[in-house]
Amino acid sequence: MLKRHLPMAGHTRGNRLPITCELKCGNACSHEAPNTSGNTHFRDVANAAISRRAALGLGGGLAAAVVVGAATLQKAPAAQAANGFHPTGGGKLPFEAIAPVQRTVDTVTVPSGYDWAPIIRWGDPLFDDSPEFDLENQTGASQAKQFGYNSDYLDVFSDGGNDRTGFLVNSHEYTNENIMFSPEYLKSNPKDVIEAAIEAHGLSIVDLKRGGKGQKWEYVRGGRRNRRITGSTLFTVDGPAAGSDLLKTKDDTTGTKVLGTLNNCAGGTTPWGTVLSGEENFNQYFVGTGAEAERRIGISPGPSSRRWETVDPRFNLNNEGYANEANRFGWIVEIDPEDPKSTPVKHTALGRFKHEAGTAVISRDGYAVVYSGDDERNDYAYKFVSRQKYRKGDKKHNMTLLSEGTLYVAQFNGNSPESEIDGTGDVPSDGDFDGWGRWIPLVKNDRSLVPGFTVEEVLVNTRLAADTVNATAMDRPEDFETNPVTGKVYMALTNNSQREAGGLHEANPIPGNRDGHVIEMTERRGDHAAERFNWNILFLAGDPAQEGNHAYFDGVPLDQVSPISCPDNLAFDSEGNLWVSTDGQPGTIGYCDALHKVTLEGRNRGLVEQFLAVPADAETCGPVIHDRDNSVFVAVQHPGEGGDWGAHTSYFPDFVPEGPLKGDKVAVPRPAIVQVFSTTGNNGR
Numbered sequence: 001m002l003k004r005h006l007p008m009a010g011h012t013r014g015n016r017l018p019i020t021c022e023l024k025c026g027n028a029c030s031h032e033a034p035n036t037s038g039n040t041h042f043r044d045v046a047n048a049a050i051s052r053r054a055a056l057g058l059g060g061g062l063a064a065a066v067v068v069g070a071a072t073l074q075k076a077p078a079a080q081a082a083n084g085f086h087p088t089g090g091g092k093l094p095f096e097a098i099a100p101v102q103r104t105v106d107t108v109t110v111p112s113g114y115d116w117a118p119i120i121r122w123g124d125p126l127f128d129d130s131p132e133f134d135l136e137n138q139t140g141a142s143q144a145k146q147f148g149y150n151s152d153y154l155d156v157f158s159d160g161g162n163d164r165t166g167f168l169v170n171s172h173e174y175t176n177e178n179i180m181f182s183p184e185y186l187k188s189n190p191k192d193v194i195e196a197a198i199e200a201h202g203l204s205i206v207d208l209k210r211g212g213k214g215q216k217w218e219y220v221r222g223g224r225r226n227r228r229i230t231g232s233t234l235f236t237v238d239g240p241a242a243g244s245d246l247l248k249t250k251d252d253t254t255g256t257k258v259l260g261t262l263n264n265c266a267g268g269t270t271p272w273g274t275v276l277s278g279e280e281n282f283n284q285y286f287v288g289t290g291a292e293a294e295r296r297i298g299i300s301p302g303p304s305s306r307r308w309e310t311v312d313p314r315f316n317l318n319n320e321g322y323a324n325e326a327n328r329f330g331w332i333v334e335i336d337p338e339d340p341k342s343t344p345v346k347h348t349a350l351g352r353f354k355h356e357a358g359t360a361v362i363s364r365d366g367y368a369v370v371y372s373g374d375d376e377r378n379d380y381a382y383k384f385v386s387r388q389k390y391r392k393g394d395k396k397h398n399m400t401l402l403s404e405g406t407l408y409v410a411q412f413n414g415n416s417p418e419s420e421i422d423g424t425g426d427v428p429s430d431g432d433f434d435g436w437g438r439w440i441p442l443v444k445n446d447r448s449l450v451p452g453f454t455v456e457e458v459l460v461n462t463r464l465a466a467d468t469v470n471a472t473a474m475d476r477p478e479d480f481e482t483n484p485v486t487g488k489v490y491m492a493l494t495n496n497s498q499r500e501a502g503g504l505h506e507a508n509p510i511p512g513n514r515d516g517h518v519i520e521m522t523e524r525r526g527d528h529a530a531e532r533f534n535w536n537i538l539f540l541a542g543d544p545a546q547e548g549n550h551a552y553f554d555g556v557p558l559d560q561v562s563p564i565s566c567p568d569n570l571a572f573d574s575e576g577n578l579w580v581s582t583d584g585q586p587g588t589i590g591y592c593d594a595l596h597k598v599t600l601e602g603r604n605r606g607l608v609e610q611f612l613a614v615p616a617d618a619e620t621c622g623p624v625i626h627d628r629d630n631s632v633f634v635a636v637q638h639p640g641e642g643g644d645w646g647a648h649t650s651y652f653p654d655f656v657p658e659g660p661l662k663g664d665k666v667a668v669p670r671p672a673i674v675q676v677f678s679t680t681g682n683n684g685r
Helices: 018-025 043-056 070-075 077-082 183-188 190-200 292-297 455-460 462-467
Strands: 114-121 151-158 165-172 202-209 227-229 234-238 257-259 264-269 275-279 332-335 345-347 355-362 367-374 377-379 381-389 405-414 434-444 477-482 489-493 517-523 532-540 567-572 578-582 594-598 608-613 619-626 631-637 672-678
Touching: 114 202, 151 631, 151 672, 165 264, 183 190, 292 462, 367 489, 434 455, 434 462, 455 462, 477 567, 489 567, 517 567, 567 619, 578 619, 594 619, 608 631
Parallel strands: 151 264, 151 619, 234 345, 264 355, 355 477
Antiparallel strands: 114 672, 151 165, 165 202, 202 227, 234 257, 264 275, 275 332, 275 355, 332 345, 355 367, 367 381, 367 477, 381 405, 405 434, 434 532, 477 489, 489 517, 517 532, 567 578, 578 594, 594 608, 619 631, 631 672
């Protein structure tokens, strides 16, 4: 545990940290992409796509104001301004965009007129009987009663009334033991270190209080909703694969009970008040057997990097009775934050893969729809539509909606000739990177629609099933969010540095796509349950000032936009503006990760403005925009991850560098939830 072998050392782009690759995703980029199906190629259907588009009555995306390539846009801001572009401002949360922040700056940087404060940090005690955070005496038992590590998905709720009480829900993606524990503790207490790490995963539900609307929130120790859900919490399993032989182990011969949730990344809040969380890079926790289904999900033979198998035999799939243990992870989980005694659920009907997000919305006809991306190079985008309809006010019924329905995978088709998708980033002659798509059904209720697969096989080995139906391989589909004003759907594609020129198509048009992009989708007839959609690329990310950049922002002059790279989590404000947090800017464009506002409608469509930056080596996660309350919330994940014990690159949020201990303050970086608030009280209303 003292010194990790880092396969990505010397192979990352720019300043990307090899330790982040190791801990976050198990060095996914150092391995062959698990998808070897050949589904990156959609040029075979490019010409047919144009004629079928007319036959289906599907239009393209919104056309750009002018038809020019990225290089031309850089040279012609005056012409663009004459076409109606004006710098933005105003809105319910007005701010002047900040300049990008150098990657070594160790603070949260916010616009003029705003300030920030942490609400809760890793290790803060949640219950009346929780031990105080003690850096040199961490155990599984203590961590199970404290706020978890590496915060990701976040939502913040007010109880209404006088707006003085509320709660937050936050997921904890992974752990970095080298900056959580001293070298002496790592060496002397290996079992405690692993058990504490297991308990530091999962989710936290935490009660909040404040003086009144618009003021700073504080967390409530001993709050009635306070809860830790960890790597050892009991879950039930439901849906068509529940009870399948593929889910049974020696500890659970029913295939309906699982201990723990792992690598919880983005998620979503349902219209009925529960929280969904996606189990993402769960593969890295297991020792594999070499089976093809394991390879497709990214599980490798040999010791795991985390060595949890040395403490708990279920993490070694070679151990007798545990061959299926990994099949019990990789799901969307549902939690009722209002009931701390409830048993959380893993929903097999939504498929098993590296879930990023679980965004729920109600369709035009009342069905529950959940969008989710599979965060892997060259993997897919998915949608689930419930069999039963949503009943307003009937939470008990609504909590069954994700147990049965239709699981779809997306196919994207472009409108432009093959010759125009040439990898330069130049906009095609029709004015947009755009096209139409369809949702291909994989399972409908309890019936498989994939030849050669049973329903259980489709749901447990969803990637293998999707490979067979010609789904579109994407550039790491991450968060999905639906616009509360327009109903359009947005998908963040973080990057794909290994996409080759021969595998381009209009939805993923950049080879070696290091900066990523965001796609806007319009479901046919505005119905989230539809099986056809239009799409267009809202922006190709990047820093327009850097040589060879492919940046494109739907016609906005490139000298007006804030640099942005590696879009990850998405959110919306009450006016329907998109907010994008990033994961990887230090390694691609050299700046701290950040949160940006993106205008979607009107003459400023495509304008990107940076609102904040997180501290050194940190990632911006889980943005929540309460513009009517003068507040923005973010989870600051893995601050100081590039450092080591005694050589930290961050001391966020305590900033006490004389450590490792000074009084009751801990001089190590601690992932935390941050509230950014207006200091002027002017929210534009």
